[in-house]
Amino acid sequence: MKKWSWDTFFDAFPMVVQGLGITAGLTVACFLFALIFGFFWTFMQRIPIKSVSWLIRWIMEFIRSTPPLVQLFFIYYAFPSVPVIGMTLSPFTCAILGLGIHFSTYIGEVYRSGIDGIDEGQWEAAKALNFSTRKKWSTIILPQAIPPTIPMLGNYLIIMFKEIPLASTIGVVGILQLAKNYGAQHFNYLEPLTIVALLFLVLSYPSAILIGKLEKKMNRRFDKKEPSGSKPIPEGKGA
Amino acid sequence: MIISNIIEIFPVLAKGINVTITVLIASAIFGYLMAFIAGLCRLSNNIILRGVTTFYVEIFRGTSLIVQLFWLFYALPILFGINLGNEFWAGSLAIGLNYGAYMSEVVRSSILSVAKGQSEAATALNMSRFQRMRLVIFPQAVRMMLPEFGNYLIQMLKATSLVSLISMHDILYHGDLLRYSNIAMGGSVYFYVLVFFFILALPLIFLTRKMEKFSKKGVAN
Numbered sequence: 001m002k003k004w005s006w007d008t009f010f011d012a013f014p015m016v017v018q019g020l021g022i023t024a025g026l027t028v029a030c031f032l033f034a035l036i037f038g039f040f041w042t043f044m045q046r047i048p049i050k051s052v053s054w055l056i057r058w059i060m061e062f063i064r065s066t067p068p069l070v071q072l073f074f075i076y077y078a079f080p081s082v083p084v085i086g087m088t089l090s091p092f093t094c095a096i097l098g099l100g101i102h103f104s105t106y107i108g109e110v111y112r113s114g115i116d117g118i119d120e121g122q123w124e125a126a127k128a129l130n131f132s133t134r135k136k137w138s139t140i141i142l143p144q145a146i147p148p149t150i151p152m153l154g155n156y157l158i159i160m161f162k163e164i165p166l167a168s169t170i171g172v173v174g175i176l177q178l179a180k181n182y183g184a185q186h187f188n189y190l191e192p193l194t195i196v197a198l199l200f201l202v203l204s205y206p207s208a209i210l211i212g213k214l215e216k217k218m219n220r221r222f223d224k225k226e227p228s229g230s231k232p233i234p235e236g237k238g239a
Numbered sequence: 240m241i242i243s244n245i246i247e248i249f250p251v252l253a254k255g256i257n258v259t260i261t262v263l264i265a266s267a268i269f270g271y272l273m274a275f276i277a278g279l280c281r282l283s284n285n286i287i288l289r290g291v292t293t294f295y296v297e298i299f300r301g302t303s304l305i306v307q308l309f310w311l312f313y314a315l316p317i318l319f320g321i322n323l324g325n326e327f328w329a330g331s332l333a334i335g336l337n338y339g340a341y342m343s344e345v346v347r348s349s350i351l352s353v354a355k356g357q358s359e360a361a362t363a364l365n366m367s368r369f370q371r372m373r374l375v376i377f378p379q380a381v382r383m384m385l386p387e388f389g390n391y392l393i394q395m396l397k398a399t400s401l402v403s404l405i406s407m408h409d410i411l412y413h414g415d416l417l418r419y420s421n422i423a424m425g426g427s428v429y430f431y432v433l434v435f436f437f438i439l440a441l442p443l444i445f446l447t448r449k450m451e452k453f454s455k456k457g458v459a460n
Contacts, residue, residue, distance in 0.1 A: 004318065065393050065440035066433045067400035070411055074433060077418060077426025162303035169404065176306060189313035197310055201301040208301070 008191040012182050016175050016195045023174035026095055027161045033100030034107050034160070035153070041108030042115065060105045069166050072098040076170040095167035103160050110152045114145035148222045151215035158204050158211065165196075175199055244424070248431045251417055255410035259439070262327065262399045262409065266334035267392060273339025278346025292343070299340035305401055308333040312405045330402035338395050345387045349380040382454045389447030393440055400436070410435050 044056045063071070076094045080087060089097070118141060126136040165176035173181075179192035280292040299307065312329040353376050361371040403411040414432040418425065 061444065062433075062437050065397065065444060066436045067397040067411070069400045069404075070414075070429055070432050070436065073411075073414075074426060074429035078429060079426070081425050081427070165303050165305045168305075176309070180309070183313065188317070189309070190317045193306065193310045193314045197302045197306050200303055200306060201298065205297060205301045 005191065008186070008188060009195065012179070012186075012192040013195055015182055016178050016192055016199070019173060019175035019178040020199065022092075022172065023161075023164055023176075026092065026167060026172060026174065027157070027164050029092075029096045030100045030103065030164070031157050031160055033096050034103040034156075037100060037104035038107030038111055041105055042111040045108070045112065060108065063102060063105045068099060068102040068163060069169065071102055072166060072170055074098075091167065091171040094170055095164075095172050099160065099163060099167065103156060103163075106156060107153065110149050110156070111145070113152075114149040115141060117148065118145055148218060151211055151218055154207075154211040154214060158207050161204060161207075162200060244427075245431070248417065248424075248428060249435075252410050252413050252431060252435050255408055255413040256435075256439075258402070258407055258409040258412075259396075259399050262331050262334070262402055262407070263396055265327070265331035266338070266395055266399070269331060269335025270338040270342060270391070270395060271388070273336060274342030274346050277339060277343035278350070281343065281347050282350060295336075296340045296343055299337050300344075304333065304337045304398055305404070307337055308401055308405065326402065326405045326407045330399075330405060330407060334395055334398045334401075338391050338398070342388065342391050345384050345391075346380070349383040350376060352383065353379045385450040385454050386447060389443065389450045393443045393447065396436065396440055396443060 041056065041060055045053050045060075047053050047056070072094065075098045076089070076091065079089060079094070122140055122144065123136075126140045131140065165174060168174055168177035168180070171177075175196050179196045180189070182192040183189035277292045277296055280288050281296070283289055308330065311333045312326065315329075357375050357379065358371055361375040366374065399409060400411045403409050403415065406412070411432055414428050417428045421428070
């Protein structure tokens, strides 16, 4: 049994904090990827051919109910051997792809709930005004569907941030990997791992409070009790 | 070729199914237990009880599961000299505590969302606080919790893949071994691991859908 040592804490702190840039950068990159790719799922689901939308729903279900860790491994180890498009990707790119695709399925659902929340009259108005499909989506539907979902998207940003250390398993050197490296060098995991936990807490807790405030504000603005009539956001999705 | 691969790979991966399911069951029991304890404690009038549970919930919701897992596995034995016995307990404890914290919010919000008239009616019938909770509020709240509990069960199944990182021999671990030993197969083995996890998740997905229907049955709005 060993006592807590502040010396080790302050010794390890600068080293672990170095990884914060990578961790934060990866979070932002993954999130942007998921935001864009989410539209892909939303629109694929809306294809009016029943078998196609059924297939897309099950693909989404598959991605959502299997571990992101295994998905990361799959992309990292199997992607180079895929014919034609296969190439060796850096761990960072793999993490963006793997976690990005995983969370894009959740974000696609968020978009869908936003679109479902739009009043029937809006669709009819677009039709009555003889808008083209593109114009209908870009000027009527999406500008109304997306803003109310912003708090939900923010929640997913926080959830995703907490899943980012999974990328350390394929060699992205974020804060968790640096802490483990320090622990292996000094045979001491206690302080570095505690630092990692503290960093996550310090970053995610205030953001969660901010998002909660934003949610209240948005709900007032859009005059709804629940964003877009969907079920409340399931937290802790991922893992 | 794919078929022959399946015949070759599935028995190997199936060796890990035992560990995956045991960890899932242990962490589910632990998680639901923590969810009810913490969820009810957060509604208590006792400020100390409420403070302690809020602390627990925020700590576990604010950090990532993989960090908690490593912390319980590597750091806890050093700090307190508590040895959790083996990886199994560290793994299930981490998953259980983490999802217990998330699910306690489900418990809390479900209890709070039972209409106020219900508890007023119970008070009018001269029920004690405990009776009110046990006979009126709780049965109604549990129905609302079920779909979310199902969702979290799928999340916990996904989370069990993390225990391979603390060298437990679950499905993913056997997949890793297969990749090392069979270079020709390479990373494609992970696709089968994914399929394996999906097969395990399928009954849970249907169960969750069923619970969603059940919780809506006979309820106004």
